[in-house]
Amino acid sequence: VDGYDDFREFVRARLGRLSKAAYLLSGNHAEAEDLLQAALIKVVRRWDRVVAAGDPEAYVRKVLYHEHVGMWRRRRWMEQPVPDVPDRRATPDSSDGTVRRLVLKQALARLTGRQRAVVVLRYFEDLSEVDTARVLGCSVGTVKSQTSHALRRLRHLAPELNDLLTEETEVER
Amino acid sequence: VKPLTEALVDLAEEARSYDVAERVIRRARRRRWLPRPGLVVAVAASLVVVLGIGAVVRVLSTLADTGVDGSGEPRIASPLITELIESPTRGSLAGDDAYTETLRKEIAGDRLGGGPFGIGGDPLPEDPGDLRVLFAGDVPGGRRIAIVATAAGRPMTATFEGSAGASARRLRLAHWGDLDAPVLMELGPRYSLLLGPAGFAVEVSERPRYRADGTVERTWAPEPAGVVLRATDSIPPGLRVRLSRAGTVLYEGNVPAPGRNVSASVDPAPLFNRGVAVPDTARQVAQALATSSGLGNADAQYVVLWSDEYTVDDPGGGGSGVGGIATVIALTPDGGGPYLTYAFDANKPPTGRNHPTGAGVLGNPAAALIVMRLPHWTPSPTDDLQVIAPPAAVRVEVVRDGAVVASAPLTNGVGRFALAAPVEVTVRALDAAGNPVAETRFSDNIAQRRSATGEPDIQGW
Numbered sequence: 001v002d003g004y005d006d007f008r009e010f011v012r013a014r015l016g017r018l019s020k021a022a023y024l025l026s027g028n029h030a031e032a033e034d035l036l037q038a039a040l041i042k043v044v045r046r047w048d049r050v051v052a053a054g055d056p057e058a059y060v061r062k063v064l065y066h067e068h069v070g071m072w073r074r075r076r077w078m079e080q081p082v083p084d085v086p087d088r089r090a091t092p093d094s095s096d097g098t099v100r101r102l103v104l105k106q107a108l109a110r111l112t113g114r115q116r117a118v119v120v121l122r123y124f125e126d127l128s129e130v131d132t133a134r135v136l137g138c139s140v141g142t143v144k145s146q147t148s149h150a151l152r153r154l155r156h157l158a159p160e161l162n163d164l165l166t167e168e169t170e171v172e173r
Numbered sequence: 174v175k176p177l178t179e180a181l182v183d184l185a186e187e188a189r190s191y192d193v194a195e196r197v198i199r200r201a202r203r204r205r206w207l208p209r210p211g212l213v214v215a216v217a218a219s220l221v222v223v224l225g226i227g228a229v230v231r232v233l234s235t236l237a238d239t240g241v242d243g244s245g246e247p248r249i250a251s252p253l254i255t256e257l258i259e260s261p262t263r264g265s266l267a268g269d270d271a272y273t274e275t276l277r278k279e280i281a282g283d284r285l286g287g288g289p290f291g292i293g294g295d296p297l298p299e300d301p302g303d304l305r306v307l308f309a310g311d312v313p314g315g316r317r318i319a320i321v322a323t324a325a326g327r328p329m330t331a332t333f334e335g336s337a338g339a340s341a342r343r344l345r346l347a348h349w350g351d352l353d354a355p356v357l358m359e360l361g362p363r364y365s366l367l368l369g370p371a372g373f374a375v376e377v378s379e380r381p382r383y384r385a386d387g388t389v390e391r392t393w394a395p396e397p398a399g400v401v402l403r404a405t406d407s408i409p410p411g412l413r414v415r416l417s418r419a420g421t422v423l424y425e426g427n428v429p430a431p432g433r434n435v436s437a438s439v440d441p442a443p444l445f446n447r448g449v450a451v452p453d454t455a456r457q458v459a460q461a462l463a464t465s466s467g468l469g470n471a472d473a474q475y476v477v478l479w480s481d482e483y484t485v486d487d488p489g490g491g492g493s494g495v496g497g498i499a500t501v502i503a504l505t506p507d508g509g510g511p512y513l514t515y516a517f518d519a520n521k522p523p524t525g526r527n528h529p530t531g532a533g534v535l536g537n538p539a540a541a542l543i544v545m546r547l548p549h550w551t552p553s554p555t556d557d558l559q560v561i562a563p564p565a566a567v568r569v570e571v572v573r574d575g576a577v578v579a580s581a582p583l584t585n586g587v588g589r590f591a592l593a594a595p596v597e598v599t600v601r602a603l604d605a606a607g608n609p610v611a612e613t614r615f616s617d618n619i620a621q622r623r624s625a626t627g628e629p630d631i632q633g634w
Contacts, residue, residue: 004198011194023188037193101184110552124181
């Protein structure tokens with residue numbers, strides 16, 4: 001017993017879900033692992049207070065998404081021109097799941113950190129606009145506009161995914 | 174089932190199980206100190222010009238580094254890094270063994286945990302004998318600093334800081350990082366410090382001459398102290414340092430001067446009517462160039478080589494619209510000078526972006542040819558390449574492997590063509606008779622980082 005058993009148990013129970021969210025936010029395994037580690041380092045330092053506040057899951061989610069947005073901003077400044085540009089199929093077959101996954105992954109990679117966070121929170125975590133705003137610490141209006149920007153951007157970047165993005169009209173109604 | 178949700182769930186199946194709990198707990202156990210915010214700096218760096226506040230900072234290439242290699246094993250110091258670690262203490266306290274001994278005993282075994290970017294940190298060795306004080310002494314701005322390196326385990330440095338004259342026990346951790354280069358640069362609020370392994374000749378050069386043929390001429394002088402330590406407000410334009418041994422250059426690069434206050438005014442009308450005047454943009458680019466190069470109006474005439482309105486596609490949404498772009502040169506009396514390009518978005522106030530290919534050193538502006546990839550707000554580079562050519566040129570040809578792959582007309586010497594990155598091409602500017610008036614190579618591969626004066630940074634390790 002080292003005083004971290006509760007934390008260890010908490011992470012173990014949610015590792016699958018946390019790993020998936022980190023991967024969707026980061027787009028590759030190395031960055032997903034970095035992101036999850038960075039977020040949990042922040043959580044473990046105040047674990048007793050997090051538990052005492054009553055909703056550790058919500059707190060972890062908040063830290064993870066904030067860390068993601070922060071990492072995206074920092075890395076953007078460090079970016080150098082890439083040596084090569086990822087290939088994209090001219091006419092992918094949208095019925096092919098592998099291709100659709102690849103196209104979605106590449107399109108997500110071209111969103112801003114916050115747009116990507118909004119998409120994952122709204123459509124993967126299935127949170128409401130109000131809950132998404134609570135996680136990101138912004139207004140519901142910002143969530144709406146970021147969602148709208150993100151879906152419009154996805155549609156522009158990957159027109160072949162249009163069948164996935166019909167929800168924008170539902171969101172804006 | 175929502176289609177996008179279904180697709181995201183499907184994509185998330187690619188995730189592995191990132192079981193970081195034990196690593197996180199280990200780091201939590203080690204942590205004893207919180208760092209005070211400091212400017213973490215190293216030599217393997219890219220230049221960022223922060224407009225508005227006019228400061229120049231360099232950022233570590235390893236800011237987000239976990240300090241382990243791809244296999245998860247700790248890094249081992251290279252021979253040159255070991256030379257740095259085993260170098261004698263430099264600085265005004267260099268001979269004060271009692272001071273450095275007290276400091277090493279004081280900090281041995283302490284934990285460096287949770288860096289300013291959330292990742293990083295390890296314990297310092299328990300044995301004070303495994304710590305080396307690379308620098309200790311008072312620095313401009315009324316501060317005292319000590320830079321400590323680990324001589325056992327993972328190579329790291331930690332900088333401790335206090336007020337001038339502070340005892341070893343009163344120094345506090347300012348920042349730390351992996352030691353992954355044999356040359357260290359420490360940028361404080363009022364000082365710039367650069368040191369490498371002992372035994373290398375240290376030379377400095379300032380106020381370079383920018384010739385009309387595009388070359389840079391420098392005179393080098395020895396720096397007897399073996400380290401370069403300067404107050405930022407007195408760093409001369411173009412101060413550059415070179416470390417070499419037996420004729421081999423270990424490092425050559427400019428000494429940044431964060432917070433240097435140099436201003437420059439510019440006539441916003443573009444030279445040879447190349448483009449249209451965008452006065453606010455031209456002023457901001459000139460100011461950024463003055464800050465980074467240290468050249469004021471007394472040293473150089475600021476000239477707009479090209480400027481235009483610039484349509485920005487900002488995926489964040491806020492900056493989209495029509496902004497401005499300008500390439501400005503600080504033209505020195507010797508006929509050449511450094512130049513810089515910045516684009517600004519439609520935000521109020523606007524935010525600026527550069528591209529590494531939009532800066533360098535130029536000779537006679539009437540004869541020079543610039544080709545650059547345009548700054549972009551999107552994650553991927555734009556396909557557009559901008560040409561700024563002599564005014565007699567009416568067309569450019571883009572040649573790759575002996576074949577013309579693109580061409581574009583020029584108006585008053587400026588034009589644009591599209592080639593997706595990455596490319597390596599030769600660009601020829603032709604006059605109305607089809608004769609070449611200028612030629613240059615363009616590459617997206619920025620193999621060598623460039624200093625604020627447009628000269629390449631050399632890292633010989």
